[in-house]
Amino acid sequence: xxxxxxxxxxxxxxxxxxxxxxxxxxxxxxxxxxxxxxxxxxxxxxxxxxxxxxxxxxxxxxxxxxxxxxxxxxxxxxxxxxxxxxxxxxxxxxxxxxxxxxxxxxxxxxxxxxxxxxxxxxxxxxxxxxxxxxxxxxxxxxxxxxxxxxxxxxxxxxxxxxxxxxxxxxxxxxxxxxx
Amino acid sequence: xxxxxxxxxxxxxxxxxxxxxxxxxxxxxxxxxxxxxxxxxxxxxxxxxxxxxxxxxxxxxxxxxxxxxxxxxxxxxxxxxxxxxxxxxxxxxxxxxxxxxxxxxxxxxxxxxxxxxxxxxxxxxxxxxxxxxxxxxxxxxxxxxxxxxxxxxxxxxxxxxxxxxxxxxxxxxxxxxxxxxxxxxxxxxxxxxxxxxxxxxxxxxxxxxxxxxxxxxxxxxxxxxxxxxxxxxxxxxxxxxxxxxxxxxxxxxxxxxxxxxxxxxxxxxxxxxxxxxxxxxxxxxxxxxxxxxxxxxxxxxxxxxxxxx
Numbered sequence: 001x002x003x004x005x006x007x008x009x010x011x012x013x014x015x016x017x018x019x020x021x022x023x024x025x026x027x028x029x030x031x032x033x034x035x036x037x038x039x040x041x042x043x044x045x046x047x048x049x050x051x052x053x054x055x056x057x058x059x060x061x062x063x064x065x066x067x068x069x070x071x072x073x074x075x076x077x078x079x080x081x082x083x084x085x086x087x088x089x090x091x092x093x094x095x096x097x098x099x100x101x102x103x104x105x106x107x108x109x110x111x112x113x114x115x116x117x118x119x120x121x122x123x124x125x126x127x128x129x130x131x132x133x134x135x136x137x138x139x140x141x142x143x144x145x146x147x148x149x150x151x152x153x154x155x156x157x158x159x160x161x162x163x164x165x166x167x168x169x170x171x172x173x174x175x176x177x178x179x
Numbered sequence: 180x181x182x183x184x185x186x187x188x189x190x191x192x193x194x195x196x197x198x199x200x201x202x203x204x205x206x207x208x209x210x211x212x213x214x215x216x217x218x219x220x221x222x223x224x225x226x227x228x229x230x231x232x233x234x235x236x237x238x239x240x241x242x243x244x245x246x247x248x249x250x251x252x253x254x255x256x257x258x259x260x261x262x263x264x265x266x267x268x269x270x271x272x273x274x275x276x277x278x279x280x281x282x283x284x285x286x287x288x289x290x291x292x293x294x295x296x297x298x299x300x301x302x303x304x305x306x307x308x309x310x311x312x313x314x315x316x317x318x319x320x321x322x323x324x325x326x327x328x329x330x331x332x333x334x335x336x337x338x339x340x341x342x343x344x345x346x347x348x349x350x351x352x353x354x355x356x357x358x359x360x361x362x363x364x365x366x367x368x369x370x371x372x373x374x375x376x377x378x379x380x381x382x383x384x385x386x387x388x389x390x391x392x393x394x395x396x397x398x399x400x401x402x403x404x405x406x407x408x409x410x411x412x413x414x415x416x417x418x419x420x421x422x423x424x425x426x427x428x429x430x431x432x433x434x435x436x437x438x439x440x441x442x443x444x445x446x447x448x449x450x451x452x453x454x455x456x457x458x459x460x461x462x463x464x465x466x467x468x469x470x471x472x473x474x475x476x477x478x479x480x481x482x483x484x485x486x487x488x
Binding site: 072085120 | 483
């Protein structure tokens with residue numbers, strides 16, 4: 001198993017700030033926008049972006065939440081293991097809101113498909129966008145593309161892209177791992 | 180671990196501590212789901228479930244049906260009253276006929292103890308026991324423990340007394356197994372005639388004085404007197420039973436501490452508990468009903484994930 005660093009802490013930081021600026025460009029004061037981190041790995045990115053927007057760009061009031069897609073996935077009973085759920089925290093209705101889904105890696109697009117179904121349980125949003133730190137090109141199973149991307153990566157199927165976060169793994173970094 | 184150790188839910192006896200933990204954690208997520216504006220998830224859209232009720236039931240049947248529908252399963256219902264069972268068909272034949280219609284899971288209530296176990300040995304479907312005679316009622320015990328956990332933080336170390344008709348109660352036996360598995364202390368309390376003879380062999384305390392029992396416990400689970408299962412007289416009169424084993428507000432208020440009152444339903448108001456107790460803030464009877472749907476969703480979800488395509 002070999003491992004290659006795709007992004008180091010400094011690069012991750014630069015990208016996070018760029019993504020935050022791109023969000024401001026589109027959403028101004030975020031009065032009708034909600035950032036939704038997708039469980040389990042998207043929540044760290046969503047938290048980080050929320051923090052940057054608040055502290056560095058003085059955006060006052062940002063609504064954010066966490067969405068779990070386990071019960072909406074299309075591979076129930078298809079793997080060996082029971083799918084384990086994570087918590088959903090959306091303390092508001094998304095009716096007529098502009099939603100930004102936030103996930104760390106966009107790969108097949110199936111998680112996003114599940115998230116699009118899951119969010120309907122909380123109302124009818126005005127629009128939904130997608131932000132991902134890593135966009136793995138050429139591996140999509142569905143016609144889904146990100147609106148904001150940190151870095152585009154060409155990885156083949158037996159390679160894995162792993163994102164580490166300071167608050168969870170003790171460092172900010174993105175690795176390409178060959179299985 | 181994220182998988183149950185069993186393929187059927189036949190009784191608490193066959194579960195381990197981790198299974199209960201997993202069911203509770205999964206139920207937490209489903210409780211959040213059933214409080215959403217849209218209370219439904221598509222997980223089980225390719226699963227068909229048959230609810231076979233060979234004995235009357237209102238809340239358990241509704242609760243199971245709702246749980247199945249909120250998971251998007253297809254549901255068929257069957258009550259023995261309107262079926263060919265009356266024409267002499269055997270249990271295995273009835274179920275195999277239903278399974279030929281491509282059913283994946285069977286939820287069954289049956290008057291005979293062990294009916295679910297028997298069925299699981301003979302048919303090819305996942306079986307959930309929704310009550311078999313006076314044997315077990317596992318989902319009720321799970322939702323009872325879940326409600327205690329929700330109210331008191333954890334089940335471990337808590338003292339629970341089961342009051343009333345223990346002899347005819349499947350809820351009592353399943354509760355004893357479930358509570359002990361999670362490290363709670365259990366006592367049974369009732370007239371001697373309604374306590375099984377060797378019940379202490381299960382490691383439970385036995386008490387015939389209700390006041391002593393209530394002073395000892397954190398939670399009192401009040402059982403219904405099951406008149407329909409009594410072929411002889413077990414106590415002189417309902418009035419005398421109520422005087423000795425009924426809980427009223429005065430009795431509750433006179434205790435050293437505030438205890439929690441549970442009841443699996445249906446309540447005989449004025450017999451085992453009075454109306455003011457049933458409707459008091461100490462009673463969590465309606466929470467139990469709400470939790471019942473979440474627990475049954477969890478059980479069905481976890482069992483369904485073990486049915487291979």
